[in-house]
């Protein structure tokens with residue numbers, strides 16, 4: 116079963132596994148972020164509540180324990196400023212990464228640093244050959260992160276089953292970083 120460390124770091128960013136203790140802080144961060152996330156993230160359609168955040172963290176804990184999905188709080192100076200995660204794709208030697216930031220945290224390289232910290236951790240595992248990041252073509256800020264980290268664009272597809280959020284045009288851009296490209300990149 117896959118295992119990632121509970122804490123990762125790429126200064127000034129520290130990623131850490133969340134627990135029930137984080138419900139109040141996560142609720143505040145999501146409340147302040149939800150409008151900025153709504154165009155891109157289906158779960159942000161609903162306003163958060165303490166109960167929905169508690170249930171989310173409990174689900175993340177369960178996924179973490181089962182080794183399928185590793186969701187981190189993105190922190191700077193010990194304060195939560197966003198969330199990111201690495202999901203192992205069943206039946207493959209690959210993972211998919213995702214991220215979002217509080218609106219006050221954008222434009223400082225925080226999501227790029229968080230993604231780099233996760234890349235270093237997953238490529239330390241012998242059974243991961245590639246990492247993918249997927250975003251809508253209408254969301255170039257998201258695409259700038261894999262571009263900055265040396266990913267290559269590998270596909271543009273319109274999956275019919277995917278819910279379209281208000282900002283999306285329904286065309287996914289799929290970026291991939293292979294282990295070979297990662298080792299040549301000097302990241303980490």
Ligand SMILES: CC(C)(COP(=O)(O)OP(=O)(O)OC[C@H]1O[C@@H](n2cnc3c(N)ncnc32)[C@H](O)[C@@H]1OP(=O)(O)O)[C@@H](O)C(=O)NCCC(=O)NCCS
Nearest residue numbers: 152155214215216221222223224225226227249250256257
């Ligand atoms: C996607 C999202 C996380 C990107 O945030 P971001 O702030 O653009 O990304 P980063 O934190 O990596 O910061 C990059 C910016 O910081 C700047 N920067 C400053 N220092 C930097 C550094 N050391 N390294 C990299 N970039 C740095 C970059 O130039 C860039 O600025 P620019 O956009 O003006 O060119 C954010 O827009 C967001 O939360 N969007 C809503 C949710 C979402 O769309 N999630 C993805 C769904 S697929």
